[in-house]
Amino acid sequence: xxxxxxxxxxxxxxxxxxxxxxxxxxxxxxxxxxxxxxxxxxxxxxxxxxxxxxxxxxxxxxxxxxxxxxxxxxxxxxxxxxxxxxxxxxxxxxxxxxxxxxxxxxxxxxxxxx
Amino acid sequence: xxxxxxxxxxxxxxxxxxxxxxxxxxxxxxxxxxxxxxxxxxxxxxxxxxxxxxxxxxxxxxxxxxxxxxxxxxxxxxxxxxxxxxxxxxxxxxxxxxxxxxxxxxxxxxxxx
Numbered sequence: 651x652x653x654x655x656x657x658x659x660x661x662x663x664x665x666x667x668x669x670x671x672x673x674x675x676x677x678x679x680x681x682x683x684x685x686x687x688x689x690x691x692x693x694x695x696x697x698x699x700x701x702x703x704x705x706x707x708x709x710x711x712x713x714x715x716x717x718x719x720x721x722x723x724x725x726x727x728x729x730x731x732x733x734x735x736x737x738x739x740x741x742x743x744x745x746x747x748x749x750x751x752x753x754x755x756x757x758x759x760x761x762x763x764x
Numbered sequence: 765x766x767x768x769x770x771x772x773x774x775x776x777x778x779x780x781x782x783x784x785x786x787x788x789x790x791x792x793x794x795x796x797x798x799x800x801x802x803x804x805x806x807x808x809x810x811x812x813x814x815x816x817x818x819x820x821x822x823x824x825x826x827x828x829x830x831x832x833x834x835x836x837x838x839x840x841x842x843x844x845x846x847x848x849x850x851x852x853x854x855x856x857x858x859x860x861x862x863x864x865x866x867x868x869x870x871x872x873x874x875x876x877x
Contacts, residue, residue, distance in 0.1 A: 690772070690869055692768075692852065692867045692868055692870055693808070693852065693854075693867040694867075695864075695865070695866075708864075740807055740808070752798075752810045752813065753798075753854075753865070754810075755807035755808050755809070757806075757807050758806075758807050
């Protein structure tokens with residue numbers, strides 16, 4: 651593995667179902683982030699983690715939860731999916747806290763909630 | 765007012781021309797500014813970062829920052845068809861006790877061969 655991987659690549663999900671999007675990085679970065687990208691709205695931060703064991707809410711956290719049990723993994727869970735959560739989800743990481751340095755993005759997960 | 769604003773475009777320029785992309789932001793204490801490029805169906809990748817007023821050049825790319833006027837721009841010289849992509853401006857807000865980087869919605873650039 652080099653960089654950030656996300657799984658699945660795409661998913662069609664029935665409303666009300668639970669779904670976990672996976673994200674793994676092998677760069678030993680401290681900070682990790684989850685964004686959603688919708689047409690005309692750009693990237694919006696859902697949740698972030700400055701270091702293993704800590705998480706924080708971004709701009710649009712409602713309906714999503716995250717955990718950061720270790721440095722490498724940062725899963726995003728939709729407890730009960732709704733159609734408005736249809737989007738492309740990007741995981742990203744950066745070496746230090748605060749994002750003053752480069753964020754590296756995963757390839758994205760395209761999620762459709764019907 | 766959006767925190768980070770960009771013209772959505774599309775901006776169309778002929779091959780070899782200079783493409784000028786602009787971004788304005790609302791938080792006066794912002795410290796870090798980034799330009800990401802995103803090809804259709806792909807993830808964003810950083811092309812430039814700038815932290816001080818003035819110009820920063822990297823190959824065919826020049827980032828310009830004016831904190832007094834709260835704008836940051838990206839110039840692409842000798843534009844190539846391979847530069848056709850969406851360019852995202854990102855601004856790291858001042859220290860509010862938590863991390864916050866805000867992305868603009870992006871400007872679509874088309875370079876015509």
